[in-house]
Amino acid sequence: MTVSTAFAKARADDRAALVGYLPAGFPDVAGGIDALRAMVDAGCDVIEVGLPYSDPVMDGPTIQAAAQQALDRGIRTTDVLRTVEAVAATGTPTVIMTYWNPVEHYGGGRRNGRSGVERFAADLASAGGAGLITPDLTPDSAPEWIAAADRHDLDKIFLVAPSSTDERIAMTTAACRGFVYATAVMGVTGARATTSDLAGPLVARTRATTDLPVGVGLGVSNGDQAATVASYADGVIVGSAFVRALLDHPDDRAAGLRALSALTADLADGVRRG
Amino acid sequence: MTTRVEATTSYDADENGWFGGPEAGWGGRFMPEALVAALDELTVAWHEAMADPSFVAEFDAILREYAGLPSPLYHAERLSQLVGARILLKREDLNHTGAHKIRNVLGQALLTRRMGKTRVIAETGAGQHGVASATAAAYFGLDCTVYMGTVDTRRQALNVARMHLLGATVVPVDSGSATLKDAINEALRDWVASVDHTAYLFGTAAGPHPFPSMVRDFTRGIGDEARRQCLDRYGVLPDAIAACVGGGSNAIGLFTAFLDDPGVAIFGFEPGGEGVDTPRHAATIHAGDRGVLHGARTFVLQDEDGQTIESHSISAGLDYPGVGPQHAHLATTGRATYLPVTDAEAMDAMALLSRTEGIIPAIESAHAVAGALDVARRLAAERGPDATILINLSGRGDKDMGTAIEYFGLGNPDDVTEEPVG
Incomplete structure (x- = not known):
């Protein structure tokens, strides 16, 4: 299934899609795959696999802690691709969310006339990955990635923000494929007590420029918040709350997976109420 | 005017910030x-x-x-005698707040x-x-x-x-x-x-x-002032200019006024830490490769996967695994030369400048002094004692006395050998 099909299927059910994020390699590579599969089983429609990076400027403390743990255990980009392969094998569309440098410098950067970007795109496609979400790469800085994604039939998911001008939203959605990622708040990732009042107007401004589905992320942590967001967006994106579920059970993986499944079920129920 | 904020050079970025x-x-x-x-x-x-x-x-x-600007251009005579060339120090260490x-x-x-x-x-x-x-x-x-x-x-x-x-x-x-x-x-x-x-x-x-x-525009006054001071006093431009490079603001501040003076050789000295053949250094241009860090494509110390590698320098102000992108451009076009200076070489230069000129430099600036003295000896051999090298003394060393005490073993009362008086 592709990302667009997953969103279309949710729309046909008259609900929003649930997009779940976890960094690869957390708590370790095998444990990360188990966790992502549990999220698929409990109702995530699209999976985002995070590529842990040493300098994650858009992430709050929760995702930073998980990514740092994965890096401390020596995770490699090839392990992230292995994770994508294992999750995509379930049939649920799986994308990577990554800061730009690990893509540009994949396998040491340009080698034998092929850029890191081209080789990353080829390997992501062969792993069955559906595309990339690029939080620190905007389309105007992305000609190389856009060309590589087009060559390998990958989704390009760029972000729009409450501070984006209408012109930039139009430029961004024109470059997107799969869905558009709307950041609901001005701030870094992390669960928040209340959903943002900036998200609704941003979704409306985004929809005015595109027929692509619009997913809303940053801050959602429970079914009620998911229902609120689902009332105006095509997709509800959840990250830090999933990471928190695992962080809260550091010594008991089975309990962590149960917490993850319960949270997924709550959120999956939320997107059906919205 | 201490600074020519409106001026441009052949090495400026385009309107989207791309150098080159x-x-x-x-x-x-x-x-x-x-x-x-x-x-x-x-x-x-x-x-x-x-x-x-x-x-x-x-x-x-x-x-x-x-801020007390323009800062003086000081002819370091005893240091000059030592290396056989004219050493000029741009005294940014005298600025308000010390750098x-x-x-x-x-x-x-x-x-x-x-x-x-x-x-x-x-x-x-x-x-x-x-x-x-x-x-x-x-x-x-x-x-x-x-x-x-x-x-x-x-x-x-x-x-x-x-x-x-x-x-x-x-x-x-x-x-x-x-x-x-x-x-x-x-x-x-x-x-x-x-x-x-x-x-x-x-x-x-x-x-x-x-x-x-x-x-760069806000710091380019360093070079604008120094260029005029040098011309006014000696009637010529320096043969070479030198600065330390961490992120590179003092260096680009000095270099900018001289970029379109082809006769002026430009040197940036990077923190070589314990040696560029060890993992403990921050010589980004010398030993890093092309990557993106903190929003710019530049030279980055990174591993095979593009993860940033932790840098090391005895000088906190140079301890950065990236470098300003204009320096990457100046390095790849060959307009400026970037060379590593080790912790030990910088600390030797800190002591040397303190004792020959009565100026305690920041350890950052001591990297520039160490590297520039090598250049000065070479220039002196080629061109004689009128060879002129201008060094940006970007900051003063008061903040580094803790490091100096530890490194040189200073200030221990048990080490005082003289008999007390009074």
Whole structure:
């Protein structure tokens, strides 16, 4: 299934899609795959696999802690691709969310006339990955990635923000494929007590420029918040709350997976109420 | 005028911040969309300010009356005798707050006030940029928060105290390697949530467009002054100029005025730490490769997967795994030469300058002195005693006395060999 099909299927059910994020390699590579599969089983429609990076400027403390743990255990980009392969094998569309440098410098950067970007795109496609979400790469800085994604039939998911001008939203959605990622708040990732009042107007401004589905992320942590967001967006994106579920059970993986499944079920129920 | 903010060179970025054009691809803006509007707003405000004679005049007046500029160009005669060439020191160590950094923060803070923002944030490594930012914030009546790695708050405790006294909030950063790069990450996280009323006073000529070019404009007075001072006094331009390069703001500040003087050789000295053949250094241009860090494409110390490698330098102010993108451009075009200087060579130069000239340099600046003395000996052999090398003495060493005490074993009362008197 592709990302667009997953969103279309949710729309046909008259609900929003649930997009779940976890960094690869957390708590370790095998444990990360188990966790992502549990999220698929409990109702995530699209999976985002995070590529842990040493300098994650858009992430709050929760995702930073998980990514740092994965890096401390020596995770490699090839392990992230292995994770994508294992999750995509379930049939649920799986994308990577990554800061730009690990893509540009994949396998040491340009080698034998092929850029890191081209080789990353080829390997992501062969792993069955559906595309990339690029939080620190905007389309105007992305000609190389856009060309590589087009060559390998990958989704390009760029972000729009409450501070984006209408012109930039139009430029961004024109470059997107799969869905558009709307950041609901001005701030870094992390669960928040209340959903943002900036998200609704941003979704409306985004929809005015595109027929692509619009997913809303940053801050959602429970079914009620998911229902609120689902009332105006095509997709509800959840990250830090999933990471928190695992962080809260550091010594008991089975309990962590149960917490993850319960949270997924709550959120999956939320997107059906919205 | 201490600074020619409106001037351009053949090595400037294009309107999107690409040094050498998009083909070369140094610089640019690799940033979250959420910050693009603020960076665009800043770019417009900076261009308008540079073109506004009243802004330029006010900047100039503040530099003169408050920061003590222009700084002197000093002929270091005993040092000159030692190497057989004329050594000129641009005395940025005499500036208010003790380093060249005051130029950048006063420029950015003046721009912040012009833009109607009420709060500034900054990152700092050695603490010099933090102190300068806290100073500028106090001068303009702005709120100020400084992010500083916990490793650095420990090695630069005196500067933390100075920032507190100046009324700034200092936030220790414990994530990642807990040094300058992580302080930048944390400041960017603050900024993405506070950008409507907050300006980010970036401390070096790195980061996303327009910071590399804007910081250069605010620091280029170093070279503009030095070039005129040298011409006025000696009637010639120096044969070579030299500066230390961490992020590269003092270096680009010196280099800019000389970029289109083909007869002037340009040298940047990078922190070679314990040696560039060891893992413990921060010689980004010499030993790093092309990558994206903190919003710009430049040379980065990184592993095979593009993860940033922790840098090391005895000097906190040079301990950064990236470098300003214009330096990457100057290095790849061959206009400037970048060479590593080890911790030990820098500390030797710190002691040498202290004893021959009575000037205790910052350890950062001691890298420039160490590297430049080698160049001076070579130049002297080629051109004789009139060979002139101009070194940017970017800061003073008071903040580094803790490191010096430890390194040289100074100040231990048990080591005092003289009999007490009185």
